[in-house]
Structure formats: structure tokens, C-alpha cells
Amino acid sequence: xxxxxxxxxxxxxxxxMALGLLAGCGSSGSGSDSGSGEEVTxxxxxxxSGTTPQVDIYNDILDxxxxxxPEVKIIDDSQSDESAYNNVLSTDIASGDMANIFRIQGxxxxxxxxxxxxxxxxxxxxxxxxxxxGGFTESSLDYYRVPGYDGVxxxxxxxxxxxxxxxxxxxxxxxxxxxxxxxxxFLDAIDKLNAIDVTPIAxxxxxxxxxxxxxxxISYKWLGTDxxxxxxxxxxxxxxxxxxxxxxxxxxxxxxxxxxxxxxGLTDTMAFTAFExxxxxxxxxxxxxxxxxxxxxxxxxxxxxEFAKFxxxxxxxxxxxxxxxxxxxxxVSGKLEGKELDLTIELLKMLTDQDATKRFAEESATLIPxxxxxxxxGKIDPLLQEVIDDSSTSTGIGQDVFDFDPLTxxxxxxxxxxxxxxxxATPEDAAAxxxxxxxxxx
Amino acid sequence: MxxxxxxxxxxxxxxxxxxxIIFAAPMLFTVVSSLKxxxxxxxxxxxxxxxxxxxxxxxxxxxxxxxxxxxxxIIQAGATVIVxxxxxxxxxxxxxxxxxxxxxxxxxxxxxxxxxxxxxxxxPVSYMISALGLKNNIPALIMIYTAFxxxxxxxxxxxxxKGVNKSLEEAAxxxxxxxxxxxxxxxxxMTVPAISTISIFNFLNAWNNILFPLLFIxxxxxxxxxxxxxxxxxxxxxxxxxxxxxxxxxxxxxxILYLLFQEKVEGGLAAGAVKE
Numbered sequence: 001x002x003x004x005x006x007x008x009x010x011x012x013x014x015x016x017m018a019l020g021l022l023a024g025c026g027s028s029g030s031g032s033d034s035g036s037g038e039e040v041t042x043x044x045x046x047x048x049s050g051t052t053p054q055v056d057i058y059n060d061i062l063d064x065x066x067x068x069x070p071e072v073k074i075i076d077d078s079q080s081d082e083s084a085y086n087n088v089l090s091t092d093i094a095s096g097d098m099a100n101i102f103r104i105q106g107x108x109x110x111x112x113x114x115x116x117x118x119x120x121x122x123x124x125x126x127x128x129x130x131x132x133x134g135g136f137t138e139s140s141l142d143y144y145r146v147p148g149y150d151g152v153x154x155x156x157x158x159x160x161x162x163x164x165x166x167x168x169x170x171x172x173x174x175x176x177x178x179x180x181x182x183x184x185x186f187l188d189a190i191d192k193l194n195a196i197d198v199t200p201i202a203x204x205x206x207x208x209x210x211x212x213x214x215x216x217x218i219s220y221k222w223l224g225t226d227x228x229x230x231x232x233x234x235x236x237x238x239x240x241x242x243x244x245x246x247x248x249x250x251x252x253x254x255x256x257x258x259x260x261x262x263x264x265g266l267t268d269t270m271a272f273t274a275f276e277x278x279x280x281x282x283x284x285x286x287x288x289x290x291x292x293x294x295x296x297x298x299x300x301x302x303x304x305x306e307f308a309k310f311x312x313x314x315x316x317x318x319x320x321x322x323x324x325x326x327x328x329x330x331x332v333s334g335k336l337e338g339k340e341l342d343l344t345i346e347l348l349k350m351l352t353d354q355d356a357t358k359r360f361a362e363e364s365a366t367l368i369p370x371x372x373x374x375x376x377x378g379k380i381d382p383l384l385q386e387v388i389d390d391s392s393t394s395t396g397i398g399q400d401v402f403d404f405d406p407l408t409x410x411x412x413x414x415x416x417x418x419x420x421x422x423x424x425a426t427p428e429d430a431a432a433x434x435x436x437x438x439x440x441x442x
Numbered sequence: 443m444x445x446x447x448x449x450x451x452x453x454x455x456x457x458x459x460x461x462x463i464i465f466a467a468p469m470l471f472t473v474v475s476s477l478k479x480x481x482x483x484x485x486x487x488x489x490x491x492x493x494x495x496x497x498x499x500x501x502x503x504x505x506x507x508x509x510x511x512x513x514x515x516i517i518q519a520g521a522t523v524i525v526x527x528x529x530x531x532x533x534x535x536x537x538x539x540x541x542x543x544x545x546x547x548x549x550x551x552x553x554x555x556x557x558x559x560x561x562x563x564x565x566p567v568s569y570m571i572s573a574l575g576l577k578n579n580i581p582a583l584i585m586i587y588t589a590f591x592x593x594x595x596x597x598x599x600x601x602x603x604k605g606v607n608k609s610l611e612e613a614a615x616x617x618x619x620x621x622x623x624x625x626x627x628x629x630x631x632m633t634v635p636a637i638s639t640i641s642i643f644n645f646l647n648a649w650n651n652i653l654f655p656l657l658f659i660x661x662x663x664x665x666x667x668x669x670x671x672x673x674x675x676x677x678x679x680x681x682x683x684x685x686x687x688x689x690x691x692x693x694x695x696x697x698i699l700y701l702l703f704q705e706k707v708e709g710g711l712a713a714g715a716v717k718e
Binding site: 043047049050051052075076077079080081082084087088091094095096097269270273276277297298300 | 484485565656661674680682684
């Protein structure tokens with residue numbers, strides 16, 4: 001009798017425990033119901049999150065879309081933090097639940113996504129709507145023509161030259177009247193800046209992308225922007241003598257004391273602070289930093305900052321205007337159809353059309369690469385105007401050299417190996433290390 | 443009684459002081475940095491602020507929506523603690539007091555649960571949540587937290603209950619109490635130290651968890667505080683002053699709770715370690 005009672009109680013208590021666990025399942029929720037009936041859900045997974053003016057404009061556009069289409073539910077899953085973004089993206093891919101609009105960095109690696117039908121070819125939509133599609137710069141759309149596939153697989157929502165932001169007053173103090181145009185003049189300017197005890201170039205290679213960007217600029221001026229595609233297709237290897245030369249130029253700058261001797265221990269923010277407080281004369285970055293450079297509460301030298309393209313090599317005048325530009329893309333899920341697809345394309349257009357371009361440029365100093373927008377001269381920052389003007393002279397554009405590499409590990413490999421030169425590695429060591437990564441994956 | 447100072451004891455105090463400084467320094471650095479401008483944080487990292495920037499806290503609390511995230515975290519972590527306290531104590535009562543066929547197997551089953559790393563089940567859990575339409579569903583999130591913290595909670599409470607004297611329970615039984623009454627009126631009050639211990643741990647786990655809300659909560663009004671911190675870490679640079687202020691706000695709650703319940707936590711952990 002006692003045992004029976006015990007058994008019943010045990011079963012009852014276990015049951016209560018299980019019910020407690022399952023209780024959560026029963027409550028009402030607001031799950032995704034995309035594609036069902038009239039209600040459509042559009043999910044976005046971008047890097048547009050946080051507290052910047054650029055994000056505010058992006059949110060305004062989402063609100064405008066919501067007002068226009070109250071029947072559409074917008075879920076903005078955007079993550080500003082890179083690792084958080086990658087976590088969500090990789091889980092989406094693994095569980096087959098892709099966002100309607102998302103972003104993947106790189107180009108060559110898109111082939112795998114295209115094969116699995118995860119990314120939509122946007123070329124028909126760009127051609128269909130001439131007003132929207134015809135406004136993008138040709139080079140920016142060409143960038144998203146994936147080697148081996150027909151079509152355009154992304155539209156850019158941000159671009160701009162990566163170049164040298166420099167402190168005009170420090171240059172004048174060092175006796176340099178204008179920004180060096182050539183490599184020889186550049187090395188000469190570095191010597192003069194060192195002579196007045198100013199760090200010539202602010203860099204923090206603990207944030208390895210800074211070392212990577214320096215090498216990108218040198219590579220494009222020495223070998224042209226096609227080098228990225230040639231390395232990605234294995235037409236060239238990292239241990240080829242001319243590629244090693246690009247790494248040697250980085251080493252030459254290190255040997256010329258162009259950087260803080262402790263730069264290997266510095267982060268990007270520390271490097272930018274050195275530039276913004278007048279301790280360093282130059283920094284390599286993109287237009288997104290302009291609003292910070294122009295804020296006197298953050299940057300004490302905001303009136304002295306100017307922009308110039310990275311110097312070219314006298315021996316290679318043909319690559320004078322081969323430039324590095326950053327490009328941030330929006331991709332659309334290849335799994336969409338019907339009303340959901342139409343509404344997603346409509347939202348994509350709102351995020352990248354003429355009105356959006358004007359707002360982003362005038363209010364947050366970020367550029368969507370379109371040729372059909374006229375900015376109000378009073379509203380656009382002169383520094384940004386300089387970047388826009390210089391962008392128009394580019395004969396070729398490239399992002400990171402690993403962008404056309406099918407190996408996703410090349411982002412970390414190239415940046416880490418280039419950064420290792422700041423702690424004593426030779427150009428040959430760095431080249432061999434990068435090439436070994438490719439060889440071991442073949 | 444005052445203990446006599448010996449060279450050994452003096453050395454111990456010095457080592458403890460050094461350890462205390464090592465552990466406290468990052469927190470102190472964060473608190474000081476939360477009152478500085480971004481330029482000060484990076485140009486003079488170890489100095490005190492020239493002008494105290496209370497604005498960092500205001501911006502973190504209002505501008506970055508931390509007030510909403512804070513409340514969400516309190517609700518989510520609080521509910522997790524309550525559900526786990528009830529479920530684990532019920533399971534522990536059965537496992538520690540009733541001798542039935544599956545008793546040992548169930549104990550082993552829950553122990554095995556502790557050995558499953560969270561990341562290995564991420565994709566299947568994510569698939570299930572999507573398939574069941576449970577994204578942005580707080581009870582579902584609490585259920586996931588509960589599932590992952592249940593094994594540890596059951597093991598701690600079961601060990602503690604095994605050490606509770608059976609005579610009280612027998613007395614209650616003789617007085618005609620039902621098993622549920624015994625659980626509610628005898629075992630539960632006797633197990634408060636163990637439940638306090640697991641509650642602190644469960645609260646911390648739920649409060650600090652970033653992965654599950656990152657994947658399953660995308661409604662800005664439902665996000666917890668750990669996700670809110672990511673708002674300050676942008677693609678184009680980070681807002682360090684308000685970020686440090688937000689970190690201080692985030693850490694303050696678990697820190698205060700731990701200090702309040704420190705003795706019970708340590709007592710609960712040690713309980714059941716020795717068989718009398």
C-alpha cells in the first residue's frame with residue numbers, strides 16, 4: 001500500500017515537473033509566419049545596429065516601409081557586432097532559415113550560396129527598374145558578378161575610398177607643403193615627420209584589418225586591383241616575387257619608422273585616438289570615420305584633417321588610380337517567391353535608392369555608390385566631397401585582397417601574417433605562411 | 443579571539459591582497475572608464491576623469507534602450523530561477539527519497555545532461571524553435587534556460603536532500619501528511635540553502651547568456667541586457683564611454699545578488715559533499 005502510494009506520488013511529481021517544462025510551449029507568441037496568407041514577414045540581417053546616425057536613417061526607412069505596408073511585419077535581426085552577426089548567419093544557414101535581406105562579406109565564396117539557391121540574382125530587378133538599377137556605379141555592380149556565375153548577386157549600401165586622412169598642420173610643421181603623390185615622396189615625408197617627433201602613420205595591428213588595409217593599398221598601387229582576382233583564381237601565388245614585393249613595401253615602412261614602435265600592441269581605437277589627438281599625422285581609413293573626425297568633442301584636430309589618395313609608385317604610373325574601396329552589400333534570399341519577394345525587393349530599393357543615398361551622405365557621411373544623386377553643397381561635409389571627387393578618378397577598385405579567394409580562412413590568414421611583420425616576421429615568412437594555407441586546403 | 447600574526451599568516455594576507463587587486467582591477471578600470479570620455483579612455487587609460495561624465499550612464503540607460511533590456515533580463519532570469527527552483531526541487535525529492543526502478547537511471551540521465559555542450563545542440567534547437575514558431579517567445583527562452591540548467595540544479599538539490607534527516611519527514615507522515623505536503627512543508631523549507639545556491643547560479647547563467655537570445659529573440663522590445671551591450675560595439679568603431687557604463691549596470695545586479703547570498707551559496711555548494 002505504502003509502495004503504491006509512493007509510486008503514484010513519484011509519477012505525479014515527475015508529471016508536474018514535465019508540465020512545468022512544457023508550460024512555455026503553450027503561451028502565445030509572435031513567431032515567423034512568412035508566406036502564409038496575406039500577412040508577410042520580412043527579416044533583415046545586416047550590420048545596421050547600434051547608436052550611429054547611419055543606423056538611425058536605416059531605422060527611419062524601415063519605419064517608412066512599415067507605414068506604407070502595415071500588413072507587413074518587419075523583423076530586424078541586424079547585429080553591429082561581427083561575431084554576433086556571424087553566429088546568427090551561420091545558424092540561419094545551418095537551419096535553412098535565411099533572412100530576406102542579409103549580408104555576406106567576400107565575393108568568391110558566394111558561389112557555394114548560389115549553388116544552394118540561397119542568394120537571388122538581382123540583375124533582372126536592376127534591369128527592370130531603370131530608375132533604381134541604372135543609378136548604381138557600374139564598377140560597384142560588377143564587383144558582385146561572381147566568377148563562374150551569371151548575374152549580380154548584391155547591391156552595395158555603402159562604399160567609399162579607403163585612403164589617407166592626414167593632419168595638414170603637422171605636415172606644415174614638418175615642412176611638407178602638400179600630401180606626397182609618389183612612394184619616394186611618401187618615404188621622404190615620413191622622415192620629416194619623424195624629425196619633429198610625430199608618429200607618421202597611426203596603426204594598431206592588434207586590430208589586424210589595419211595591417212591588411214595598408215597591404216591592400218600597396219598591392220593595388222603595385223600590381224593593380226586585378227591582383228585580388230588573380231590570387232583568388234590561383235593564377236598567381238603569394239610567394240611570387242612581385243607579390244612578395246608588396247609585402248616588402250610594408251616592411252620598408254616599418255623599417256622607416258612610419259609607425260609607433262608599439263603598434264603591435266595597439267587596437268584600432270587606440271590608433272584613431274593618436275590621430276585625433278594630434279600625436280600621429282596620418283591614418284588609413286574610410287569615409288565612415290569623417291563624422292567622428294569632424295566632432296570636436298572626440299577629435300581635437302578636426303579643423304586640420306584632409307584626405308588624399310594613397311601614394312603611387314613611380315615605376316607603376318599605370319596603377320596610379322587603382323584604389324581600395326570598401327563595399328558593404330545587401331543580398332536577397334533566393335528562397336523567396338510571390339508577394340514576399342516583391343515586398344522584399346521594394347524594401348531593398350527603399351534602402352538604396354536616390355533618396356536614401358542623399359540622406360545617408362548628408363546626414364551620416366556614408367556613401368551609396370550611385371551616380372544619379374546631387375547633394376546639397378551646404379549639407380555635405382567638404383571632406384566627404386573630397387572623397388567623392390577622388391572616387392570618380394578610380395580606374396579600378398578593389399576591396400580586400402582575399403575578397404575573391406574561395407577559402408574563407410584567408411581573411412584571418414592574410415591579415416594575421418601581414419600583422420606578424422610588425423613583430424619581426426620577414427615578407428618571405430609572411431608570404432610562405434599565407435601560401436601554405438592555400439596549399440594545405442587543395 | 444584575536445589570531446596571532448605569524449610570518450606565514452602575513453604572507454597569506456599579502457598573497458590574498460595581491461589576488462584581490464588582480465580580480466578587482468578590471469572592474470575598477472571599468473567603473474573609472476565609465477565616467478570618462480572616449481578620448482580620455484584611450485589617451486590616459488589609467489588616470490581619473492578630468493570631468494566626471496555622468497552622461498555616459500544617461501546615454502546607456504535611455505539612448506541605447508538599456509532600461510528596457512534591463513527589465514527584460516530581470517523578468518527572464520527571474521522566471522528561470524522560479525521554474526528551476528520548483529522543477530529541480532520536485533525532481534530532487536523524488537530522486538533522493540523514493541526507491542523505484544528508474545531512480546538510478548534518472549540520476550544518470552540528468553548527470554549526462556550536464557555533459558552536453560550548449561553549442562553542439564544549437565542547430566537542432568534553432569531548427570525546432572523556427573519550426574514551432576517560437577522565435578520571440580519568452581516562455582520558450584525560459585524553457586531553454588531551464589533545460590540547460592536543470593541537470594546541475596537537480597544534482598545539487600538531490601545531494602542536499604539526501605543529507606536531510608529523515609525523522610522529520612517520518613514524523614510528518616505519522617501525522618497523516620501527504621507526500622506533496624511533506625515536499626511542500628518539510629523538504630522545501632529544509633532545502634533553502636541548496637535552492638539559494640542553484641538560484642544564484644541559474645540567475646547568473648540566464649542573465650549572462652547571450653547566445654540563445656541572440657538567436658531566438660530579435661524583437662527589440664524583448665531583448666535582454668547582454669544583447670543590449672552589443673549595441674555599443676559597432677562595425678565602424680565602438681562607443682566606449684556609454685559601453686563601460688552599460689557594463690557597470692549589467693554587472694551590478696548579479697554582483698549585488700551574489701554579495702547578499704554569498705554565505706548561502708557557499709554553504710549550499712559544500713552541503714552533501716561529506717557523508718555523515
